[in-house]
Amino acid sequence: SDLIKCKKKFLDLVVLFIGSLFTILCVFLNKIDSDIHEAGHMDIHTNHTEQLNSTTSHDHEHGQANHVKTLADFIMINIDPILSTIIVILFVYFFGAILKVSCMILSQAVPIYINIQEIKKDLLKKIPAIVNIHSLHLYEYNPFHLCISMHFVIVKSSLKPVKNQIREISDEIIEFFLNEYFIFKVILQPEVVENISDYPSHDDHHCLLDTENKCLNNSHPNCG
């Protein structure tokens, strides 16, 4: 599934790249388009039998039927609307892809290819010392930069100071996110309990720092 995640991420980047490329191409096509119009305009005027001078008004419509003599003329006259239509279609299609990615970044939505529940499961399996993970949030600042924040609960060890215990597990978590998900920015909040029974197993979202978040079940004295 890691390979699928990478493929989807790569696909997003490819769409973004092609989109940017076409936007630039559209600008160039627009320039060429107006050059062709200028050229066609000059050509039509040199073929006129009438003599244009500064006093006669210039009131003919460009692209009128009387100008169409050959197929080349027809293409020359109609190249404007044809090219414009193609450019608009390309622009809307590829700019739409850029807009979609931009909106996802701005709303800091969870990337579609990453499942938070899956991360939680993976992490608990990889580091059994963690009793619980809650308040897990994933942000996307841009397609290359992810940020994760979470609270984790551990049981106080009798073998080493709590400070060392927290540092070791924090390092393991940071390494996990770097290796498995390419996430460089990790914000961690450790929470320590004396015994495993101090953390309510029935309340998956229980936070030891949140004193307002009390369990409604009165038969659980350790809750809240």
Ligand SMILES: [Zn+2]
């Ligand atoms: Zn918490």
Ligand SMILES: [Zn+2]
């Ligand atoms: Zn609770």
Ligand SMILES: [Zn+2]
């Ligand atoms: Zn409870």
